[in-house]
């Protein structure tokens with residue numbers, strides 16, 4: 001899902017990226033698209049907490065509403081990723097159909113965003129998803145698609161590219177062993193690579209024909225199980241896809257299944273690994289390995305933490321995270337909805353989002369985060385506190401059996 005506007009100076013400019021865990025994340029000016037050792041360590045710095053109950057305004061944007069909307073259009077998904085923050089495929093899909101789907105699309109358009117990301121779940125399982133995207137485009141809203149590539153053939157690749165301004169395919173390993181283990185499905189590597197090859201072929205043909213189309217790229221969620229493959233993304237995978245424009249390495253952060261204690265112990269990077277991954281030297285190195293013309297980025301995803309002092313100082317980013325049926329999450333990484341786009345007026349939605357970010361429980365839980373382990377523990381607390389009874393039942397039923405790699409726990 002997922003994270004940050006990327007300036008490209010072409011189609012897709014400014015569209016947010018999902019960030020980690022295959023999910024869209026908070027974008028906006030607050031998001032550090034690329035790397036930054038300094039930013040990557042923000043959560044381990046000791047900072048004063050925002051005063052409890054302090055007013056926490058939503059950051060204004062020119063239109064007075066969200067600049068970016070991340071719509072998890074369905075929770076249906078053929079994959080079973082070990083780090084999925086939305087637990088798609090393990091819960092009811094909740095996606096709307098027919099008129100109701102169009103109604104929600106129009107309600108989102110009425111918020112006058114600049115960019116909409118269609119994510120999930122797997123958006124391509126939703127009937128009419130391309131029509132939905134065109135409806136946004138016709139209204140002047142730029143669109144991006146995040147997909148696992150599970151079900152993309154050549155014709156669909158072309159349709160996707162001529163519909164969306166940007167397409168990201170999740171690839172979490174350079175080998176079937178690693179990718180399939182993380183993604184929880186045999187053949188998911190082959191299917192993702194096929195999708196990428198089809199997108200590449202379609203992109204080159206459309207360019208040759210002079211047909212306007214979007215760009216495509218790879219989003220990789222970085223964790224311990226694939227950390228040693230990043231160079232290979234640049235040297236072995238990228239050269240297979242000459243028309244590909246972006247390769248994003250996003251740090252896996254503790255949300256949803258990735259907040260499980262076992263996952264945090266075995267798969268989340270430790271602070272030293274995060275610092276190395278997000279250092280300028282590491283990014284420079286990765287870029288030096290990649291084919292010319294490919295934009296390689298490392299995203300620390302730290303904005304997803306939603307540090308109370310950052311929010312107090314800068315306001316809530318103008319990004320709306322919308323669940324399949326229009327429910328609005330207050331904070332994308334943590335459970336808890338505060339409004340519904342079909343029911344509630346925009347100003348009510350924003351007020352509730354801001355109020356949740358300033359809730360004393362939230363401020364206390366997130367203000368104390370110093371390490372990745374702290375962050376995972378805080379995420380679990382917030383999910384318990386603000387999740388629905390169904391969410392809590394799902395959490396209680398989680399198991400450690402689908403951890404991607406039996407790596408030794410951290411010392």
Ligand code: SF4
Nearest residue numbers: 022077081084088121
């Ligand atoms: S592909 Fe499906 S299961 Fe995997 S992270 Fe994305 S939504 Fe979750």
